[in-house]
Amino acid sequence: MLLRMSTLFVRTLREDPADAEVASHRLLVRAGYIRRAAPGIYTWLPLGLRVLGKVEAVVREEMAAAGAQEVHFPALLPREPYEATGRWTEYGPNIFRLKDRKGNDYLLAPTHEEMFTLLVKDLYSSYKDLPLTIFQIQTKYRDEARPRAGLIRGREFVMKDAYSFDVDDAGLDASYDAQRQAYQRVFDRLGLEYVIVAATSGAMGGSRSEEFLTPTAIGEDTFVRSAGGYAANVEAVTTVVPDALPYDDAPAAHVEDTPDTPTIDSLVALANERFARPDRAWTAADTLKNVVLALVHPTGERELVVVGLPGDREVDLKRFEAAVAPAEVEAAGDADFAAHPELVRGYIGPAVLGPNAPVADGAERTAVRYLLDPRVVPGTRWITGANVPGRHVFDLVAGRDFTADGTVEAAEVRAGDPAPDGSGPLELARGIEIGHIFALGRKYAQALGLTVLDQNGKAQVVTMGSYGIGVTRVLAALAEAHHDEKGLAWPAHVAPAHVHVVATGKDAAVFTAAEDIARALADRGVEVLYDDRPKVSPGVKFADAELFGVPLVVVVGRGLADGVVEVRPRVGGESVQVPVADVVDEVAARVSALLTGSANAQA
Amino acid sequence: MLLRMSTLFVRTLREDPADAEVASHRLLVRAGYIRRAAPGIYTWLPLGLRVLGKVEAVVREEMAAAGAQEVHFPALLPREPYEATGRWTEYGPNIFRLKDRKGNDYLLAPTHEEMFTLLVKDLYSSYKDLPLTIFQIQTKYRDEARPRAGLIRGREFVMKDAYSFDVDDAGLDASYDAQRQAYQRVFDRLGLEYVIVAATSGAMGGSRSEEFLTPTAIGEDTFVRSAGGYAANVEAVTTVVPDALPYDDAPAAHVEDTPDTPTIDSLVALANERFARPDRAWTAADTLKNVVLALVHPTGERELVVVGLPGDREVDLKRFEAAVAPAEVEAAGDADFAAHPELVRGYIGPAVLGPNAPVADGAERTAVRYLLDPRVVPGTRWITGANVPGRHVFDLVAGRDFTADGTVEAAEVRAGDPAPDGSGPLELARGIEIGHIFALGRKYAQALGLTVLDQNGKAQVVTMGSYGIGVTRVLAALAEAHHDEKGLAWPAHVAPAHVHVVATGKDAAVFTAAEDIARALADRGVEVLYDDRPKVSPGVKFADAELFGVPLVVVVGRGLADGVVEVRPRVGGESVQVPVADVVDEVAARVSALLTGSANAQA
Structure with a gap:
């Protein structure tokens, strides 16, 4: 793959957008990855769409590896199923509602439990059909009161939502664990540090629920952890209740x-x-x-x-x-x-x-x-x-x-409070929620009448799980985790390209050599962004390269007269001069090392 | 790729759905490719999603080959840009409108001319930035008065929409022709017969417009053609106006x-x-x-x-x-x-x-x-x-x-009417509109203020084209073109799998052999759907295979005792007995031939 800056649909900005509070928002806009279309609603430009596609591909692969099958539901859905579960009302002002030309009520789905439940009910009828896990990667809508931080809290966003269907609790546990492990593999592969915390089920209902948070100071979720291994978001922390005290001798009020x-x-x-x-x-x-x-x-x-x-x-x-x-x-x-x-x-x-x-x-x-x-x-x-x-x-x-x-659990949790499981005092941290998994149990199946016949021909209400990854939010979290004051700095496996070749100066020989290198790398399967703009200064080109955040930069310029080009990593590592004859091999080897050696450990 | 029927999320139906008028709708539902979620709104099941993905991939590749760059816009859009061009009103009841929690007006976009225009205005400012063609493959919404024929006229559907931006008319012509040629390659590769007809621009505006229609009796569009090469949809046919007659000698009324x-x-x-x-x-x-x-x-x-x-x-x-x-x-x-x-x-x-x-x-x-x-x-x-x-x-x-x-051009066009270009009498036919290309000209750029500076530093209003392919409708048109009374019959390059391996009977040796064949084919890169269901009769399995429409069927059954399995094409061609030892080579070779030899000529 070879993208040329001379024709690429992008424009970088030197100034921060006025409404950007966090680095990911600021840099994704400045680097021309996204543009705001309305509050909390963004357009994806070519570079952004490439990164999004790579994040989606990792999610899709790990879902398939976990045995989940891909389907795709509409975003525009009729009111009735959401009425049956009570969520049409429960969502209050947080969903977009509309009427069609006949006056029927519709919503833009914020999550799809109802529809998945009804589809399984439509297709399946026997315990032999289960277990089943199905998922989609799909555009979702929430009418957030305060859309903020760019992609982190948007009103139109991409989510992977999976749903498991089992005939009994043991099955649900296994399905839940399979998704939990798939999530760990997804975030490990993406190079995104994460913490798994106990969570409340909220409006979703259900018995067990965990959040995947990526720790960052700008996160809007506060979570706690103890040295002994307890971790929860603050909503899920239960107070350690002291013993009742005798009061026979207490003075009167x-x-x-x-x-x-x-x-x-x-x-x-x-x-x-x-x-x-x-x-x-x-x-x-x-x-x-x-x-x-x-x-x-x-x-x-x-x-x-x-x-x-x-x-x-x-x-x-x-x-x-x-x-x-x-x-x-x-x-x-x-x-x-x-x-x-x-x-x-x-x-x-x-x-x-x-x-x-x-x-x-x-x-x-x-x-x-x-x-x-x-x-x-x-x-x-x-x-x-x-x-x-x-x-x-x-x-x-x-x-x-x-x-x-x-x-009621309404009091603030403070650093030093005891962990509910006795594993020591709590410390507080902030993070972005990148995934949330729920053992829903039978709430939705009950409300919508999803049963299967068991071995004895008896109808059993199916038990379900629901598992979400905020795909666009994961991309923003990656940008939060991988940037510096000059711009983005993507891990190789999600970067819009592997190598950014920059031709500097006005010498035609430089452009010829750079073109040859870019093509040779592309022929080797390396994804190349080539800055072939003839009349743009080296300073602007370098600043753009730093904003874009492609992991390896190859500069073809003055050194060419001495038979060398410069190879430098976007962050960390030294800039080296490489003979022109060796540069394709050298860069291809580095890219290969970046792509294979980049699994990150869990926090 | 190896899909197993024992776990695949699908259920086939022996009966036609009550609301299905046309073969594609009937068979896509019966074969478990899609399910209706609301009028004109469908859910994609795994097999359907695989076909849709393949159609999208062909479109994406040909857009890239034509130099178009992929972006992605929101579906939920603010009213203002559509107000500026008059389309907020012009669309009347045909678009879904809604308000957010603050009472601001939004729409679910039926097409994106306004947003693309504004994005180019945001990013570009010089003639040197042009020409530019950008596209998206995206979910679109139209509140059709009469959604019908399954995917053919839906209310939520997938469209590829591309937009070209040029500084002058010659540039627009070139961009238009590039898209026109890309459309021809897309439909040729998909094996979809098509006719290019002159069309009216309708609410879109613009000077020149052509439709790509795939001829079929169930099409809702009527078009005309002459032996001399004229083709147009009936809306675009202009009447051959006779010469005025002298009336000096005419009697009084x-x-x-x-x-x-x-x-x-x-x-x-x-x-x-x-x-x-x-x-x-x-x-x-x-x-x-x-x-x-x-x-x-x-x-x-x-x-x-x-x-x-x-x-x-x-x-x-x-x-x-x-x-x-x-x-x-x-x-x-x-x-x-x-x-x-x-x-x-x-x-x-x-x-x-x-x-x-x-x-x-x-x-x-x-x-x-x-x-x-x-x-x-x-x-x-x-x-x-x-x-x-x-x-x-x-x-x-x-x-x-x-x-x-x-x-006014309001009278019906009849077979035998003269073609407006003098190329002979017209004949009438019916078709499904699968693509539509428009030379928009300056309407949108003018309304939204998209100008660039020319060589002389003078602001020039940009001229635009807009180019749509109904991706989900193309899939339905493929099903209309490729089916028989027993079910679907996909061309190999869009089929959900290349080979359908069916194990029949109860003999464990049959299942072992079938499993080996399925795996060996998958290892060779062949996409295999393997019917490994242990207790399902051969009749049901064959009926399902005919419904699904995978192009090659391999039956492993009684013949295994004699060392042979049966290989049969889904349609046309003979069923042959192939020695077990040869079947993987034989089938892989046939798949390869199907995939390479399947380019269809234009109608």
Whole structure:
């Protein structure tokens, strides 16, 4: 393959695009790989499309090696199957909906569980047909509230989605593991570092779920890991619940005047000043903070809830949202407080919340739902709001003086928190989600009536898994992992070409020699990008080569008079002068080494 | 490649699907290549996807060979560019429109002229950057009023669309010809008979346009050709206009009572009975029929028009619609006639139409627009309606007694009509449109401001071409051209496999031998579909093989005891017994011959 810069449809930019926050976005646009067509929607130019094709090819090969068969579904789908599983509503504003000319409802599919389930139902009927794993590489749509970071969170993107179908749980486990291993091979081959973390299933449903994250500071997902091998995204971290404490000897709760203490800090300061205890000072961890939030349910219904948690922790909205999915979370506003005058801002306490709120005889309960952090176990004692301005209650004992409608994993996870599996303290890191695998179980098969007859002729609901790789996002993650301040720096197996031949100067002999080298390399199966532009300065050509990120650069220029050309890797490694006669062999050997020796180990 | 029927995700059907009208639809569904997901929207199963991939590969290779570079645009596009060219409105109900969560308008692109134009404007600025041809193979959307015939007229489909950009007309001609030749190579390689016909540009605009049609009785496009080499779709046929006739000696027009003659036939019969002329009988061709139709303009405005044409011809609505595009055509209804009392059904004549209608002093003209068939040249004499029930006017002379607002190509084209280029009488045939090429000219570049600086530093509006191949429709056309009553019969280069190995019976030795043959062929690079199902009868296996349409079938069964297996082509050619030891060589040689010798000549 030989691409010529003189005719290649590309234009590089020296300036960063105004809307680009991250390196992959900035450099993919500047190097002419992609162009923005609308927010979160991109056009692929020839160089970008080549890289995308290579990423897809690796995914496709590993899916085939894992026994998955390729199919292809429409992106434009009728409402009915998504209605049957409840997702037409659950997706809320996150999917694109439309009507056809007859007024029928359609959606642009964000994921295809329903359609795969119905197709298997259409084709198969016996346990003998299973196990089955089928996949597609396909354009998907999500109407993200905040499309950002270029390809990392787009509204039209390419995904590989696979679905497994088994007759029993052991089969699902095997199918899940086969996909999990295929994912490891995909990311290893792509040279993309990754961490596998426990995840929540969210709107997808199901029993077991793991994410593949590639660690990077610009990642929008936070995950935790322990030295002992635990790893999870923050949404999936479960709090290590302390034992309940005896409270028979605890003093009775007592309300105190605490003027001007609407914040935890002001309250703690006042408590230490006015209600000092002998053994140790009060800290924020002794206070029970009650945070008012609004849930927006998929039906559109808005519900106020209060989360009670130790005052030294914030509510992590992503954790809370994962816990209450498919509801979305919003801040509570003035109208909410106006509708609930019992909620005294800065002084909210359990006495007016959930099961603790007094109910007039014969009246319906109107108190807002109250959810507690799992750390607030029976016997723990708290300073918390007394529901009147300027007053707090002390020694309020959980389980004795108040209770709740349930617990919720909403508190932030902090470095040093214990891993739930006892494997030591957690450390926090950030990453980009590049894959997500779900043991869905029978939710979709049940909703859509997918059964097969077992050995005894009895109908069994099929159990399913669902496995996604964000193909365009993987490409962006590769760009994040492989670039420097000058531009992209692709691993050889995904680069748009293996070698970038640059002819410099105006000497016709240089262009003839460069052309010969480029052709000879292409004839040897090397993918060559040849900068044959006659009137472009060496500086511009070198800057373009650095932006493009082809792994090997061959410069044909002044050295030619001495019979040498320069061979230099895009990153690392030394620039060397190679005799013209040897350069094709030398470069072909280097390319071969790059392509075979590039498997990366897992992080 | 080795696909095993025991695990292949497929199920064949013995019955035709209820909604299938044509062979390709029927057989692609029955053979498990595709499944309907919604009207005009299909899912691709593994065998179908393999064929689709092969068709795409041929298209891609020939585009590359013609110097076109591949890009990929989104399918979900913002309204603005389509607004700028007027097509947001012009497409009327034929495109899918939607809003995102912020209320912005989007469409699912039916074709991408606007986006390609804007991308070139974004990247290029000099005549030196041109010529350029770029293409994509991409999913397109049209909200067809009547999706039909499976893949032939779908609402989500795959298209190859290419666009050329040139600085001058000579460049556009060269780019157009390069694509035209690439299309010929594509269809030749695919073994698809085709005819290139002159076409109208319709809503696309532009100066020159040709369609590639594959002739088939089930085609929805009618085209004409002459022995002398003229070919056009009926919309593009222009009428051979007779010379004007002298009318100085013509008698004056005279109105006659013609009771009960609301039809042409009744009028002609009465004319011959009551107003017989000496030289020859009156025929329908002597009457001027005035047909009332409604145009619906893209703006939604409805306009009544009357088409006047010789009474022996019907209005061809597709021709009329092409002539008045982007307006759509509807029948006139009672409300229309009520609004225009001057239109007396069955007796409409020119006197109340267009420029002939009397206008009261100072009043605005309210008569409906009157368009004439080009055959109604000055001096022709007609019997036509006198605008009162039961009366017609005779000897009404065009140009003397009436005129019109213009001419229109709305009359049906008939076999035997003269070709416009004088190359003899036309014959009519039907076909499926598989490609369409347009010399667009400057319409889109003008609307979207795409200019480049020429040698003199002067801005020049770029001239463009647009070139489409309906990839999924090509696949359906191949199935139409290559099937028999038993099933599909693919040419080797697009078949989902080259060889279908069938193991019959229950003898383990048969399965061992068949497996060895299948593997040995796969090792030689032959694509093998192996029916290894242990408990399926030979009859079912043979029926499936006939449905699938793999070009060579190898049957391993009873003959194995005598050391032979059967090799038979799917269609034509004889079944032969081949010694087991020779079968791999024999079959590999036959596959190679099929793959190399299959170029088809143009029709």
